[in-house]
Amino acid sequence: MATRAAGRSEQVWITMDDGVRLAATLHLPAADAPQPCLLEALPYRKDDITSSYTEEYERLREEFGYAVCRVDLRGTGSSEGIAVDEYPPREQDDLVAVIAWLAAQSWCDGSIGMYGTSYSGFNAIQVAMRRPPALKAIAPIYATDDRYTDDVHYMGGSLRLLDVVDYPTYMIAMNALPPVPSIAGPDWRERWLDRLDRTEPWLLRWLQEATDGPYWRHGSLRDPSLPDPEGLLHLGYERIDVPTMIVAGWADGYRNNSFRTVASLRDAGTPARLVAGPWSHMSAESALPGPHIDLAAELARWFDRWLRGADNGVDAEPPYTFFLRESGGAPEPDAxxxxxxxxxMPDWPNTTWRCPLSWVIGGGTRVLAVRPDTGTAAWNSCAGRLPWGQPTDQRFDDAASLTWDFPAESDPMTLIGPGWVRLRVAADQPVASVSVKLCDVADDGTSTLITRGFLNLTHRDGHTDPVPLVPGEFVDAEVELETCAYTLLPGRRLRLSVTGVDWPNTIAPPRPVTLAVDGDATTISLPPPHDTDPAPRYDQGQRAVEGDPAGWRISDDVVDRVTTAAVEHGSTWDITGGTCTDRYTGSVTVDRRTWRQTSTSTARFTLTWGDTSVSTECAVELTADADHLTVAITLQAYDGDAVVSKRCWNHQAARRFG
Structure with a gap:
């Protein structure tokens, strides 16, 4: 590729219809003619906390000739206004206006693409649902089509307990940081104090919205509330009509937004493509685990086709490209x-995906007194940079579960897509849950997690109106297994593991519980065989990035019968004119006698610009006993060593169904 002249970067304000100004950075190529623009919009502070993203924007500008715009969302970073929640309607209004503003600039040819990882993948999907005229294509990376079932808040109808330690805590502290003085101007402190006075913790609203409904349907492309006579669960996708490239990772928490979304968009007539690797919630060029790809080049190919009209063949390639994992060595947390x-694959038969391989597990009725700390071998369902690592050997959780092993196959068994376990189950409590895992078991007993599913049994008939169990009465419950792409090699055993908790990934039920599973009325349904073809060999990208030192510990207080999962991590890096430091600590505990659970966490950010130093620190303590869910939040802000704000919030709600 010919060397391009160096482009330039500049800070701009984009004014909304209510007068609020959004802070944006433009990365503009040195071009003789207007070029398309790629937009990424995040609340994660473009000029300090995620300033490392700039390298990718500059590469898209210099190597591929795109203009790139990075926006701080309303009330975050240096943008004006207040951040009232994640993905509020006003946010999509703002981004529709930003797209129109970008398309009208002299350096832009009028074609806009949206892309980004996690939050910016979410809002790429959400804005595409609004159909702004200048938006021509999107590329959501590690995002979701369903905010209730497949986000960091709830799983199977139960609170994601471990996530309280992470994202909800650090977003309170991050949203409380001030605008960058060099961008905001001399009144930055006044703006900061106003932000501190008016910004509320997002976590409180999420705890109030414990069941599915209008709050979670907003911004969700998938809409299970629509009529679904054939059980396909993929209606509503016709709301997106721009070409869409989904990027997913099998160690990422948003893996379900893969085959089903691409297949459903294609059914609706929208060009769509899937690239799914083994990656965690990190860059596909450096994630743990690899192998890696040069994702920036793949993004450029996609946008070249749909923003520039390039006849590069990307739309003629098989729409499903994925890394097919297979039986290997022992699982490691940092593989x-x-x-x-x-x-x-040229196609994925989503119209028949609920007619897969199916068999009864058998063995009659088996009973399990559930141990509430079962799950620490796969303690979170969204791996990322350590300490958020990958699942370890499952045999230790298997030992505390009901298990069924199925004989080794003489031919490889390949699973591509979701599966289902349909259980006949009873509990001795009105509120109970069921955790299901499929594992690949080696001759030496090593158990590797393939896929998992979880269901709060009060949600067995849907997530909008929970229904308590009648203690001792058997019910039918269907647990959807997370989408995977995995091959069991000959000689391995397939293990079904069933228990009543997935802790600390999700909160355990309010009280000790015993489950009974009728194996003669329980079936496993796995995806039917799919013919696959070799995919192009990708550039391996960078080596995996280890990251800064992190603590990740599971401990047992033998006398008090309390299990604790604890993390800590943090780092310091250079930013324009100064430094940024972050520090996180957190732990979750469960009392194995009473099932009382706690989550405690702190997040602290410190920014320095010359002689100016500011910090915010948030502490969250959540307690779940048999009857109540109680949360206490404290937020403090410092200008130098002086406390300029201290706010506290307390919330308590009855535990009715989770």
Whole structure:
């Protein structure tokens, strides 16, 4: 590729219809003619906390000739206004206006693409649902089509307990940081104090919205409330009509937004493509685990086709490209590589995906007194940079679960897509849950997690209106297994593991519980065989990034019968004109006698610009006993060593169904 002249970067304000100004950075190529623009919009502070993203924007500008705009969302970073929640309607209004503003600039040819990881993947989907005229294509990376079932708040109808330690806590502290003085101007402190006075913790609203409904349907492309006579669960996707490239990772928490979304968009007539690797919630160029790809080049190919009209063949390639994992060595929390190969498929038969391989597990009725700390071998369902690592050997959780092993196959068994376990189950409490895992078991007993599913049994008939169990009465419950792409090699055993908790990934039920599973009325349904083809060999990208030192500990207080999962991590890096430091600590505990649970966490950010130093620190303590869910939040802000704000929030709600 010919060397391009160096472009430039500049800070701009984009004014909304209510007068609020959004802070944006433009990365503009040195071009003789207007070029398309790529937009990424995040609340994660473009000029300090995520300033490292600039390298990717500059590469898209210099190597591929795109203009790139990075926006601080309303009330975050240097943008004006207040951040009232994640993905509020006003946010999409703002971004529709930003797209129109970008398309009208002299350096832009009028074509806009949206892309980004996690939050910016979410709002790429949400804005595409609004159909702004200048938006021509999107590329959501590690995002979701369903905010209730597949986000960091609830799983199977139960609170994601471990996530309270992470995202909800650090967003309170991050949203309380001031605008950058060099961008905001001399009144930055006044703006900061106003932000501190008016910004509320997002966590409180999430705890109030414990069941599915209008709050979670806003911003969700998937809409299970629509009529669904064939059980396809993919209606509503016709709201997006721009070409969409989904990027997913099998160690990421948003893996379900993969085959089903691409298949459903294609059914609706929208060009769509899937690229799914083994990655965690990190860059596909450096994530743990690999192998990696040069994702920036793949993004450029996608946008070249749909923003520039380039006849580069990307739309003629198989729409499903994915890394097919296979049986390998022992699972490790920080594995740099996993075994498998890149594969592709021309189609994924989503209209028949609920007619897969199916068999009864058998064995009559089995009873399990549930241990509430079962799950620490796969303690969170969204791996990322340590301490948020990958699942370890499952045999220790298997030992505290009901398990069924199925004989080794003489031919490889390949699973591509979701599966289901349909259980006949009873509990001795009105509120109970069921955790299901499929594992790949080696001759030496090593158990590798393939996929998992979880269901709060009071949500067995849907997530909008929970229904308590009648103690001792058997019910039918269907647990959807998370989407995967995995091959069991000959000689391995497939293990079904069933218990009543997935802790600390999700909160355990309010009281000790015993489950009974009728194996003669319980079935496993797995995806039907799919023919796959070799995929193009990707550039391996960078080596995996280890990150800064992190603590990740599971401990047992033998006398008090309390299990604790604890994390700590943090780092310091240079930013324009200064430094940024973050520090996180957190722990979750469960009392194995009473099932009382706690989550405690702190997040602290410190920014320095020359002689100016500011900090915010948030502490969250959540307690779940048999009857109540109680949360206490304290937020303090410092200008130098002086406390300029201290706010406290307390919330208590009855535990009715979770």
């Amino acid at each position: 740099a590589q996993v075994a498998g190969s890149w594969r592709s």
